[in-house]
Amino acid sequence: MSASAITLNPYDEVPFPSQPLPQTLPDRLAAIGTLFGMTPPPADRCRVLELGSATGGNLLPMAEHFPDSHFVGVDYARAQVQAAERAASLLNLRNVELRHADINTLDDSLGKFDYIVCHGVYSWVSDDLQRKILELIQHSLTPQGIAYVSYNTNPGWYLRLMLREMMFDFAPAGATAVSRLARGRALLEFFAKAGERQKTSYGELLKLEAESILKLPDGYIYHEYYESDNRPLYFHEFVEHAQAANLQYLGEAAVATMFASNFGAKAEEHLKGLCPDLISTEQHLDILRTRGFRQTLLCLPDVPLRRHLLPDRIESLYFYGRVAPQNPNLDLKSRELETFKAPNGVGLSTPAPGLKAALCLLNDAWPRAFSFPELLAAVSERLGGPSTAELPASVREGLGQNLIQCIATGLLEINSRPDAFTTRISDQPQTSRLARAEARSGSRVTNRRNEIVDLDDGTRNVLIYLDGHRDRASLLGELMAAVDRGEISILKDGIPATSGEAVRTTLQSTLDEALAKLASNALLVD
Ligand SMILES: C[S@@+](CC[C@H](N)C(=O)[O-])C[C@H]1O[C@@H](n2cnc3c(N)ncnc32)[C@H](O)[C@@H]1O
Incomplete structure (x- = not known):
């Protein structure tokens, strides 16, 4: 589909803060498949499709982790796809294909995929598009392939839906995204304070819920609370959709949520008597934990699964x-x-x-x-x-x-794979190209487990120079030069110091501490 055939959509108006999602890494999905008896394709030589890949926050780190695998991202928000393309070219990634297209228009020409990721899309789109997503997964998965689909669920979303409806109605018709967000935040602050004053269990719940929404970034709040489609569904409904599309329930990306034993032996025993099958057990567990979000894994219907873990x-x-x-x-x-x-x-x-x-x-x-x-x-x-x-x-x-x-x-x-990082600090330490690029523009970087690490200033100042070509002496030289240029400030007795032994000693310990922190945060590579 040509870019011009698609008009501005809500994600172009307010981009979604797309982030790395460790739980969608193909090696993690492969491990869960293996646990339940599958023989999933090797993550370091596979094909991955992400539906709704936004600015590539998840797809690009995966592509950097696995240079011999191929990654295809699809999104219909032009500005987001363009941002992803710029980032992919900055990182020199040759194994990524970014498509500006509506999922509705996709067909078999994309080819087959070993892993398909669809995060934050399913419960926010129409019934027709939901069917299309599952159909596409059915047609595109390789025989031992695994699909990851996340969605908002009930009962956890009931309370949030009440707040969503209030926020939605509170915004005047025709208001801009910025003014809707400002009014929504004001409403949430009111609910948080009023909830606290009530001194009841309900008041406490309202306060906690309003506060947890307030902590989210604007882009997230906008698409979760102001999009016209946000229709949480029960887990059993999602499984019915998957079965209608001829797909099989494999499990959850958060594996530990699948075990009733975590609620104690008595609850486990009780559920065994109450629930005829796995789906019903899972549904009851959702009620026990008022679950509001699921990250479900699917596979083809004829894949033999072993539920009893040996x-x-x-x-x-x-x-x-x-x-x-x-x-x-x-x-x-x-x-x-x-x-x-x-x-x-x-x-x-x-x-x-x-x-x-x-x-x-x-x-x-x-x-x-x-x-x-x-x-x-x-x-x-x-x-x-x-x-x-x-x-x-x-x-x-x-x-x-x-x-x-x-x-x-x-x-x-x-x-399913050995670490993609090292904890050994080599003579010429190195971080990923992605982490270096991220550290140049902010404190949050992606580590080799696809997690976000928030760096302190000292560690960030060191990280940007770790390209594998500098030894400690030259790293120290770079830091001294950065002090000279005024990019790093060092205070001695409350006064900025620019040279001398004291500055060198301070930078030496900054370097040592930074390297140790990077090693313990899975940020160093061989
Ligand atoms: C909530 S965001 C999630 C983004 C990303 N998966 C993540 O979790 O960070 C939903 C994304 O799906 C895209 N999207 C929604 N409907 C789509 C459609 N019909 N075709 C293509 N992309 C779509 C939006 O543009 C947006 O980038």
């Missing part, structure tokens, strides 16, 4: 997690119950020495991921046991079962 499924995967032991003096070899906690509050208690050792190893090595054989060997070594070859099969299986439990609780993450 250790053999995870032996080809990689594991990582920040799982701090709560007892600083824990004895790995004892069978005392020890508790581990992740920063998101998820915790797990175990007496198993093998699991305790595995979690300590992963925590110490954060952000590094370990393959299963690597982890098994390291656990055995830490416990002073025999080499992996001599380990009885039961030990291997036991660790596998324990790791499955950690995946189910959300304590550990999985991936």
Whole structure:
């Protein structure tokens, strides 16, 4: 479709702040497919389609991660596609195709894809376009391909819909996006304050909801609260749509949300009696957590899936997690119950020495991921046991079962590929071209797990020079020159200092600290 055939749409009027989405990376999707019995295509040699790719905030980092894979992005907002094209050319990406087109007009000529991502589109478009998206996925997926579709869900959106309707009606007809947003924010502030004054459970809920919307950027609020289409649906309705399009429910990108056991053994048992199947269980879980958003994975209907998770499924995967032991003096070899906690509050208690050792190893090595054989060997070594070859099969299986439990609780993450970053600080450290470009214009950069990292000034000043061609001495020279040019200011006794040993010493420690932070945030590459 020619660009001129499409007129201005709401996303040209107010662009959507498109961001990297770690959960849509093909290697993450492949890991979940593997967990449930699929043999998904390798992420480093695959074809990925993103429907509604906006300014490329998600597609371009993926393309940089996987230079031998091919990425196609489609969006009908001309200004956004043009911004994505500029960014792709700045990053010299040769494996990306950006199409300015309406999804409604797409056909088989795009070819087949191993991974299809459609984030933030489905519940915001018409019934016809929803059908088209699922049809396109059905026709375009390769036999073991995986599609990711996110959408707003009920019951979580009921409260938000009430606020959305108020915000919508509160804006005068014909108002500009800017004035609608300003009035919407004023209304939310009123609800947040009034909710707090009520001192009731409902008041508290209203306050929390209004405050959480207020924290969002304008572009997000506009498309979520002022678009004419925002029709959250129940999970079971989405699955009915998928089945009508001849697609199969695979699971969720947030895998841990699929396990009723996270609500306790009693709730799990109760749900087993109450729910005849997986879809019904998932629907009940949505009600338990008032879920407002889903990131559902689909595959073709004839793919055999294994819902019962067995250790053999995870032996080809990689594991990582920040799982701090709560007892600083824990004895790995004892069978005392020890508790581990992740920063998101998820915790797990175990007496198993093998699991305790595995979690300590992963925590110490954060952000590094370990393959299963690597982890098994390291656990055995830490416990002073025999080499992996001599380990009885039961030990291997036991660790596998324990790791499955950690995946189910959300304590550990999985991936199908080794890390795309290094934690080693080399003589001539390097960051990705994307991170360097981002750091030149702001403090938020994308790391090699497709997460956003907010940098402090010192780290940002160092990052922009890490192109793999400068050693420490030359990096220090660049920082000194930046001080001379007035780009970096260093205060000594409250007065700006520009030269001398004190400046050199300060910059030296800035450099050391920055490199350590970049290494621990998955921002260094080989
Ligand atoms: C809420 S944004 C999500 C953007 C991106 N996927 C993300 O999550 O950052 C929805 C995107 O879908 C695009 N879109 C909506 N309807 C479309 C259609 N019919 N054809 C092509 N793009 C469409 C919009 O232009 C917009 O960029």
